[in-house]
Amino acid sequence: MFQRSSTLLILLLCCVFIGLWPHGATGTIRNPIQVPAQGGASSPALTVSDPSGVEISPGQVNARSALLLEVSTGTIIFEQNADEPIEPASFTKVMTLYLINEALQQGVVHLDDEVYISEKAWRTGGSKMFVGVGTTIPLRELIKGIAVVSGNDACVAAGEHLAGSLDAFVDAMNRKSQELGMAQTRFLNPHGLPAPGQITTARDMARLDVQYLRRFPDSLRFHSMKEYSYNDITQYNRNRLLLRDPSVDGLKTGYVSAAGYHLAATAKRDGMRLLAVVMGASSPAAREREAMKLLNFGFRFYTLVNPFPEGEPVTTLRVWGGQKDEVDLHFSETADFLIAQANRNLLHWEVHAPEDVTAPVAAGTQLGEVVFYVSDTPQKTVPLVTREELLQAGWFKRGWQAIVRVAQVDWKTFAMATGGLVILGLLILAIARRKSARRTRTFVR
Numbered sequence: 001m002f003q004r005s006s007t008l009l010i011l012l013l014c015c016v017f018i019g020l021w022p023h024g025a026t027g028t029i030r031n032p033i034q035v036p037a038q039g040g041a042s043s044p045a046l047t048v049s050d051p052s053g054v055e056i057s058p059g060q061v062n063a064r065s066a067l068l069l070e071v072s073t074g075t076i077i078f079e080q081n082a083d084e085p086i087e088p089a090s091f092t093k094v095m096t097l098y099l100i101n102e103a104l105q106q107g108v109v110h111l112d113d114e115v116y117i118s119e120k121a122w123r124t125g126g127s128k129m130f131v132g133v134g135t136t137i138p139l140r141e142l143i144k145g146i147a148v149v150s151g152n153d154a155c156v157a158a159g160e161h162l163a164g165s166l167d168a169f170v171d172a173m174n175r176k177s178q179e180l181g182m183a184q185t186r187f188l189n190p191h192g193l194p195a196p197g198q199i200t201t202a203r204d205m206a207r208l209d210v211q212y213l214r215r216f217p218d219s220l221r222f223h224s225m226k227e228y229s230y231n232d233i234t235q236y237n238r239n240r241l242l243l244r245d246p247s248v249d250g251l252k253t254g255y256v257s258a259a260g261y262h263l264a265a266t267a268k269r270d271g272m273r274l275l276a277v278v279m280g281a282s283s284p285a286a287r288e289r290e291a292m293k294l295l296n297f298g299f300r301f302y303t304l305v306n307p308f309p310e311g312e313p314v315t316t317l318r319v320w321g322g323q324k325d326e327v328d329l330h331f332s333e334t335a336d337f338l339i340a341q342a343n344r345n346l347l348h349w350e351v352h353a354p355e356d357v358t359a360p361v362a363a364g365t366q367l368g369e370v371v372f373y374v375s376d377t378p379q380k381t382v383p384l385v386t387r388e389e390l391l392q393a394g395w396f397k398r399g400w401q402a403i404v405r406v407a408q409v410d411w412k413t414f415a416m417a418t419g420g421l422v423i424l425g426l427l428i429l430a431i432a433r434r435k436s437a438r439r440t441r442t443f444v445r
Contacts, residue, residue, distance in 0.1 A: 058297035061290045064260065064280025065202040068294040070304060071213050071266070071273040075338040077298050082203040085184065086279050089254030089262055090127070090150045091205050092192030094212055095173050096159065097146055100139070101216040102176075103162055111140040113161065120166070121156035126193050129154040130231050141230060147222040149235040150253065152191040159190040166190065177204070180211055194256050206277045209251055209264050213273070220266075223250035241265050241288055248295075251275070253287075263287040267295050272304040303344060306336045314370060314384055315353050322359030323391045329353060329368055329384040337372050337380055346375045353384060361390040 058068075058078055065081040103109045114136040122133035129151030131137055139161065145154035159169035166189070173187040182204040188195040212219070226243065227236045238253040247267040254262035260280035265288075267274055276294035281287035308314055313328030339347050353368030361367075368384035 056301060058293055061278065061294065062281065062286055063278045063290055065277075066279070066290065066294065067202045067206045067277045068298050069206060069210065069275055070298070070302070070338045071210055071275055072304070072334055072336045073338050074210055077274075077302060077338075078294060079203070082206075083184065083201050085199050085201060087194065087198060087256050087259040088185070088187075088192050088200040088205065089256040089259055090192045091200065091252055091254045091262055091264065091279075092187060092190065092198075093146050093150060093155060094205070094208055094252050094264070095177065095187060096155050096190045097143065097219065098208065098212050098216070099162060099169070099172055099176060100143060100146075100158055101212075101219055105216070109139060109162060111138065111143075113139040115139050115142055115157050115161045117153075117157050118160060121153050121160065124152045124156050124191065124193075126152045126191065128152060130233050131157060132231070144222055144225065144228050145230060147219070147252075148225045148228040148237050150238065152193060155189075155191040177208070180207055182207055192254060192256070194258065202277045202279050205264065205279070206275060209266070209275055209277065213251070213266060213275070220249045220251075223252070238284070239263065239265065240284070241292060244288075245292065245295075253284075255284075261287040263291045265291040265295060267299075269299050272299070272302075274298045301341055302338055303341050304336055304338050305344070305347065306334075307349060308335055315351055315368070317354060317367065318356040319361075319390055320356055320358045321393055322361075323393050327357065327361070327386055327388065327390055330387055331370070332364075332366065332383040332385045335370065335382050339374065343374055348373050351384075357390070359390040360392045361386060363387060363389040 061080050063080075064086060065084045066079065067076065067082045068078040069076045100109070104111065115138070117131045117133055117135050117137060119133050122131060127150045129142070129145030129149055131142075131145075131151075131153050137157070139158065142151075142154040142158045145151035146158065156166060159166050163169035163172055169190055170187055173190065177185045177187065182200070185200040185204045185208075186197060188198040192198075223239075224242060225237060227234055229235075239248075239250070241248040241263075245267065247269045248265055249268065250266045251264045252262075253264075260282060261284055262279045263276075263281070265276045265278075274295055276291040276298075278287050278291045278294070281290060308331070313330055315329050316326050317329065319325055319327050337347070350371045350373070351368065352371065357367060364385050364387075366383045366385050370382050370384060371378050372380040372382075
């Protein structure tokens with residue numbers, strides 16, 4: 001009985017010692033965000049109210065559908081009939097340009113490639129760049145012809161050059177649209193001329209435009225051109241907002257009689273880029289007016305913040321048993337946060353991360369997170385990861401650090417806990433001995 005009691009006591013002491021060992025508890029750092037008073041895959045639309053609680057909005061948009069969002073976060077600010085099916089018209093060309101830029105990025109084609117102009121490309125109707133049949137044109141010029149003057153002939157020539165045939169290129173367009181999550185979109189040609197069954201929505205077009213702007217931001221150097229001359233013919237960009245607002249630098253117009261006038265307008269002010277998609281307006285002037293109304297609303301009532309300096313670590317952890325003694329944690333994705341100007345003083349953030357970590361740890365391992373709050377409501381969580389591999393140190397350093405960790409134990413708490421267990425153990429022994437003595441006396445009798 002004595003041996004059993006002693007074993008139990010030792011196990012209890014070991015459990016207490018292990019429990020008190022400083023393995024690194026999770027910590028929380030709370031900080032308010034000081035939001036600058038600047039103008040300004042997607043989340044639900046934000047709302048903003050005036051001091052009396054009345055919701056502020058840009059009002060009814062005079063078009064069949066519309067959507068306003070911030071590009072870096074994909075946050076939707078306003079939407080109206082965003083899922084209504086509608087013909088894409090020349091919005092289709094954004095997908096054509098997406099595939100061209102992707103091929104350029106992958107090195108499959110080059111800007112200086114000489115593209116042969118087939119009779120099929122030359123005969124394509126609608127808006128034209130006026131390419132000559134049987135000639136060759138640098139791909140760079142075709143991109144300008146598509147982005148600036150909406151050349152249908154340039155789209156066909158580029159599609160044939162990239163995929164070998166127009167059918168193969170259209171198949172690639174539809175594969176990419178599904179990859180980007182454009183579930184309500186179906187392309188039947190690379191330019192947007194009317195075709196039965198060719199359909200999209202404002203939400204799908206906004207999703208495409210956002211991915212295009214994020215992945216190929218340099219493409220705006222073409223979309224922002226106010227005019228383009230080819231073959232001694234000068235044509236003007238149909239996005240006339242380029243002439244009215246210097247912050248506007250893209251993106252694309254469109255028109256077919258069955259759908260009306262479209263405009264995807266993007267602008268950047270004070271580091272924040274917005275995208276307004278207006279589809280099915282009654283005239284070019286109407287689509288420009290409504291798109292500008294949406295952009296001005298977004299910049300006036302919303303602001304984009306990031307309280308952490310670009311490239312700097314969010315927090316630093318101590319490393320046990322590693323070749324390095326510290327490791328920095330960085331955001332795994334953008335920490336930009338869109339908030340209504342009226343709520344900027346309610347924004348704060350919390351850093352959740354352990355105090356230390358034990359090597360080895362692979363690069364890219366998540367070791368914490370930052371949670372953004374508006375008042376007491378969490379709005380966004382961004383993981384914190386290591387950017388470097390933490391290699392294990394040699395046996396001597398690991399042994400020394402083990403001694404250091406023992407020294408960091410809260411010995412007062414440890415002594416109190418141990419003392420309590422010793423007393424408990426003595427009581428168990430006393431009870432066991434009493435029972436043993438009773439059994440002995442019974443046996444003697």
